[in-house]
Amino acid sequence: MAETFDLALARRKATDPGHRVGVLLVNPGGPGDSGVDFAVRRAPSHFSAEVRERFDIVGFDPRGVGGSQPVTCSAELLDKAPSAYPRDQAEFVQLAEYNRVLRQDCRRRSGPVFDHADTLSVVRDMDAIRRSLGESRINYFGHSYGTLIGEQYAERYGDRIRTMALTANIDHSLGAREFLVSSAATAEDSFHQFVKWCASTGSCALHGRDVTAVWDDLLARADRGEIHDPARPAQVLGANAIVLKAFRTYFYRPDWEGLATYVAGLDAQEREPREQETKELPRTRQPRPRIPQGAEERTRAEPFYAVFCQDWRFRPRNYREYAGLTEAELRAAPHLRGSPRVHAAVAGCVGWPDTVNNPQHRLRITEAPKILMLHSRHDPANNYAWVANVHRQTRRTTVLLPYEGAGHSVYGRTDCTRDAVDHYLIERKLPSAGSRCPPAAKN
Template sequence: MDTRRLLRTSAAVFAAAGLLLSGCSSSSSGSDPSRGAGPANREALARYYDQKLDWHACGTSGFQCATMKAPLDYAKPDGAQIGLAVSRKKATGPGKRLGSLLVNPGGPGGSAVDYLRSYAGIGYPAQVRARYDMVAMDPRGVARSRPVDCLTNRQMDAYTEVDQTPDDPREVTALTDAYKTFAHGCETRAAKLLPHVSTVEAARDMDIFRQVLGDKKLSYVGASYGTFLGATYADLYPKNTGRIVLDGAMNPALSSRDINLQQTAGFETAFESFARDCVKQAQCPLGTSSPRAAENRLKAFFEQLDRRPLPTGQSRRLTESLGTTGVIAAMYDKGSWPQLRQALRSGLTGDGAMLLALSDSYYERSQNGDYSNLMYANAAVNCLDLPPAFTSPQQVEAALPAFEKASPVFGEGLAWASLNCAYWPTRATGSAHPAKAEGAAPIVVVGTTRDPATPYRWAQALASQLDSGRLLTYDGDGHTAYGRGSACIDTAINTYLLDGTPPKTGKKCT
């Protein structure tokens, strides 16, 4: 259940089913938003800003692809390069073209190019697609942009099955060994790349892309972790920001420990909402007496899986960690609640296949056993952007009461999952700090009141930090809000994207 800061839109989480910040040398870009952004550095980067892309047809009809070059190390712009996969779908008309709209679904580790092709480029409102070229870039280390690689598929299967609620010193050792093996695999396979996949560097790549596309200002919709990426960009380049929407917002001022603890509380809030709905159903697998009883039933089920994993109709069995991940995956989207009820019903009667399928969707594991690089990139970015939440099992054990108070059912596992960066081969270069983006155009920050992965208070915090932040609230369930069924939210964001009028401060939608 490696869920630490794995922040994606619900559409990205379930794409697989339907079709979680560490370190380098002084040469790293670091976390200082002003570092390397001056005229002298801009001159050194001229060959990147002035490059011409070789666009060509690719895969899906109407989409074009290209490879954009960026320096591997921004402190050494004349050194090694990295190729970044980019894609676009040109504005369809009618209406005056407004430029490019860059989209990112989150992660870190989610493929923006796949998101563009499978959803944003065809599913965003027609009036938005009519007037914007819809564009995407896989961030460095992700998918087609020199992906971080760490484990074989068989090793990754074993990693996802490791017990993350250890009951004794032997199980603690097994868990820490799994984290060490994961980190060593990343170092062995991607040592030169690991120090250069930070969010700051990805944001700097975005500014090159903006210029290469011919846009004076960057227009952007970032979801989940994509809000952190967008806020970082605005902090680096406030004068280059255009119409920016940050949906399912993160709070960049939080430490890694606080992120994990508050996200744990977010999943508890989301599960409580699911439980309140479930107990009203005649055939709720967790009973019909009360939400608290439902939570206790789920916890007992997880404890049962810990003792005796369930058969799934294949060689893999449903362990406690896989079962927990399957439940967490369904928390991202209220539309998945019926599927979760059915999966729990099957699990409670001895069949773990449906919960395993939910877990596989979360990890982006295909039916033939192949994993995307989502989890590898997720760890690489997270462990570079912030110091680890914990550096030893003893620190986790001391924090367990706080995590279990935040969530009696998920707290223990999420606390131990927060140890994953402790053994990372490179030190963190970033640090927690507010994003101000002084002088930027209005930035719309969207928060969902019962969001499991990015708690609503994060959106409140980010909107207050940003010099021009405008908070837009969705009173609802699930992760992110745009395109999820609220006409009020969609109208407010579409109006902003199309004519530049942001919603009034404090606007709330259902």
């Protein structure tokens, strides 16, 4: 008999049972975000009152995540990760060896679920949820990585869908170079959107200055160890940490005001004496990792790579290949220095076995009803070209509604985006061909 696991599920019942349409399964993305937490804590502020009136909102933690037998690893080992930017073949080999040891550790602690945490397996779980709820057809709302769950559910179980709305879509047909370069390019685009906003907005904390020059100088100072974390002044803040903070905290919403204030505050920190500017901080070389032993070890939930490295066959084989990918990524985003989060994702798969459970392929949907896809023109994480490509692959079964503004979140950005999803989910009314939603008046 095959191994089993308990899958965590939460249902927020429709507030108007007399006009209930059905169940709305939700996944907020990641990979690794909790659908249970989304349904319990975030759904009331995320979805409109109309959606909450008509649907039981059902969130689930995908296998390996949250309450669904989470993938766990040694915290000590996770904290010993080498740089995702190896400088030569020896450091590339070190990265691959670390990943193999970490993978072995996580597999040992997590059990069989580790090898079966891919999205295609989650899709089968989602249909098991449908059956357990007694529903012949489901509605689904997926955001970001949750769109891959939706796309592959539609590919496999399209006749069991009533409606499906996907925002910030994933293109699962990309190779490693396309994935890295397009991710870097869209992050860089968000930086330029910020620069343009600051030039035209008097309230910007950097208004009247050369924002690009300020930013580049800030990262150069961070490289030299001159910038400190405002929340923990004793801690040096590296360039990579600054970029990630800008990306996740300020580009996603977007919050240009907040980003300008953050950058201005870091830039105002006292400069080190001039002679120190030529010094290069030494990069510490991590020791060969060992699998920690002992019953008192600390562990940490870390499902990301168990999912990502089984969904994408990204396996650079040597330093030369890896460096070529990194160079292409940096050319696409010179001011953001690539896309650090996506770069780290690809780096985490170096040294993994070549075989994956859910390799990339062009999406082929044959039986599903029309699916609504929304995507920001200036999404910092998921390039607009991704949704355009998915739409080309599925033109007979998908309708694309562009949001002409910025940010990773789409549904609640404007009345236009919210109403389009609500009317579709409740009434199955789709936007007319060629429709678009204009940008919000204020970012």
